[in-house]
Amino acid sequence: MTALLTIHNLQKKFHQRQLLNIKNLAIAAAQAYVLTGANGSGKSTLMRILAGLESADAGEVKFNNEAVNLSPYPRTMRDAIVYVHQHPVMFSTSVADNIAYGLTVRGVAKNIVAEKVEEAIEWAGIVHLRKSIPAFLSGGEKQRVALARARVLSPKLLLLDEPTANLDGAAREQVIALIPTLVGEGSSVIMACHDRDLIALPGVQRLKIRDGTLEVKEINLHH
Template sequence: MTPLLAIRGLRKQFGARALLDIDALDIGPASAYALTGINGAGKSTLLRILAGLEPAHCAHLSFMGQAMPLTPYPPALRAAIVYVHQHPAMFATSVADNIGYGLRARGVARNDRQRQVEEAMAWAGVSHLRERKTQTLSGGEKQRIALARARILKPRLLLLDEPSSNLDGAAREQVIALIPSLIAQGSSVVMACHDRDLIALPAVQRLKLMDGRLAAR
């Protein structure tokens, strides 16, 4: 099976220090991965590179079987890859506007956009927050809104940076409960995480980073 994303010779330097030195990374289509490793291993850096938020050297990259550069970051990757930060940024507008932002930027017609936003809010369990301003929300509510905002774009590859981090109790459980349906919708999902409940989800494969390198699982 052709990988969705195949990378060879990925290098990221900070001065004389090698932050990442990855010989090979293959992300399969409609596959899920837990990217693990201690703090400082390079998990977030790798996700940010894949999302085009940080530059890095890459000897070879192919996406859906097509070779392309990593730098400058290709429009094809920007359209197909969505990144959700550990502390997601929110626009100072309503929850519904935040979730629909990506569709609006892509020129989706208003009626279609509203329908999809309603579906996404129901999926994330935030329909009751529709008109709330995002600055009034809890961390767990913001994370669920960020996941809905990502899901609505139907990305080929979804990158989640510690999606359940800094959440306790019910908020953590609500976020974790959304992940299986993200995987089931057909996107490939890579989660940087420490959470054992995320790592143990069905169909999730493990990628382990040690000192910037992918180690045997």
């Protein structure tokens, strides 16, 4: 497997407490991972470090075969890594505008933005919500809008914090069904979660944080 991101000796202290002490973290290109661990084990902290939202000390770091430092957070990672919060923040415009936001900020031409947004709306199954005001969306609908907003940026690494935590029934299944398609398009995906159905998805590698260290489990070959 081609390595997308490798980090050696990742250290994170909180006051005097050692929160993370990870010898090796290796994320392969176009691979899905679930990150599990007890509450307070450091899952969200690790995700925030990978997203550049929190600082940490590290030895050798390579991203896309290029040696980088984690601090200050490198531009190459900022452009290629997208973080989706458990409770995605939505602008009070429309669903389509929310999905277009990242592309617009990057200065992408309007006709390309429109094309990519339309494709993402279809992909996420939210065509009927195109003109809806995000404040009135359900939790599952917001999560699908957030995934569409991330997908249009073609991330090399997508970080999902508890993507199904507040969803039930059909909403949960709809979000779970989108994950393999992201990997199929070439994105690596790391999901911090406790959801057994996400953990059991075929081809998913399990990473478990215990006492600040990382354990790598077997890849699921099938259900």
